[in-house]
Amino acid sequence: MGPSGCGKSVLLKIVTGLIAPDEGEVVIDGENVTRTKGRTLDAIREHVGMIFQGNALFDSMDVGDNVAFAIKTIKGMTPEEIGRRVTEVLNMVKLGAIETKRIWELSGGMKKRVSIARAIIANPRILLTDDPTAGLDPVTSAAITDLLAADQKEIQ
Ligand SMILES: Nc1ncnc2c1ncn2[C@@H]1O[C@H](COP(=O)(O)OP(=O)(O)O)[C@@H](O)[C@H]1O
Ligand SMILES: [Mg+2]
Numbered sequence: 001m002g003p004s005g006c007g008k009s010v011l012l013k014i015v016t017g018l019i020a021p022d023e024g025e026v027v028i029d030g031e032n033v034t035r036t037k038g039r040t041l042d043a044i045r046e047h048v049g050m051i052f053q054g055n056a057l058f059d060s061m062d063v064g065d066n067v068a069f070a071i072k073t074i075k076g077m078t079p080e081e082i083g084r085r086v087t088e089v090l091n092m093v094k095l096g097a098i099e100t101k102r103i104w105e106l107s108g109g110m111k112k113r114v115s116i117a118r119a120i121i122a123n124p125r126i127l128l129t130d131d132p133t134a135g136l137d138p139v140t141s142a143a144i145t146d147l148l149a150a151d152q153k154e155i156q
Contacts, residue, residue, distance in 0.1 A: 009053055012130045016050050017041050028126070049124035053131045055115040057103045063090075063114055064099030070122040089117040092151055109140035113147070120151060127152070 002008055013019045015026050017033045025034040031044050049070075057066050067086045071077060086099060093113040098106075106114065112132060119127060132148060133141035 009130050012050065012128050015128065016045065016048060046122065047125045049119035049122070049127045051112075051115050051119045051127070051129040051132055053134055055111050057111060057115060057118070059103050061103075062099065063101045063103070063106070066103065066114060067099075067117045067121055069118060074122075085121060086117075089121045090114075092120070092154065093117045093147060108136050109144065112136065112140075112144050116144075116147065116151065120155060123155070127155075 010019070014021050015028075015033065017026075017036065021034055025032055027033065028044055028048070031040065033041065033044060036044065058069070061069075064083070064086050065072075067089060068082050071082055071085060083099075087097070090096070090098065093116050095110065095113050095117070098110075098114075103111065103114075116129075116132075119129075129148060133144055136144060
């Protein structure tokens with residue numbers, strides 16, 4: 001927690017290995033994220049879900065493909081199984097069947113929910129949320145906070 005510009009986003013990007021710190025290190029489950037690259041880093045990231053401040057959704061893909069992103073490359077999962085899991089996590093974030101919608105058709109609150117669904121689809125052990133209510137109106141902010149608390153309980 002901290003005021004705007006204090007480095008929350010930078011810290012979370014360092015934790016996920018997206019940027020390298022000038023000093024210090026981050027260790028997750030005994031693995032040094034700050035000195036790791038390639039497959040080892042990918043393996044650590046499999047257990048970490050990240051909800052970006054600006055959502056970082058892919059405009060070129062529809063909602064379903066955005067949400068399925070983390071499990072599409074899992075060997076042995078059929079398209080039907082992937083589709084069912086996408087529906088399941090969309091329900092968890094209280095969104096209906098909006099798989100075929102495009103990202104630009106969504107409101108700010110809906111984008112945040114899609115972003116949460118994408119982050120939790122692969123059952124990460126660690127879920128990082130960067131300023132999840134930034135830029136949202138007070139009512140939507142409260143709804144997103146409640147949703148994260150509810151999902152946290154459900155996932156545990
Ligand atoms: N890659 C980077 N390396 C070092 N400093 C950075 C980097 N990206 C942003 N910063 C600096 O970090 C500060 C803001 O950090 P940020 O994490 O965006 O704040 P917030 O807490 O609002 O998320 C700014 O001073 C910015 O210039
Ligand atoms: Mg930030």
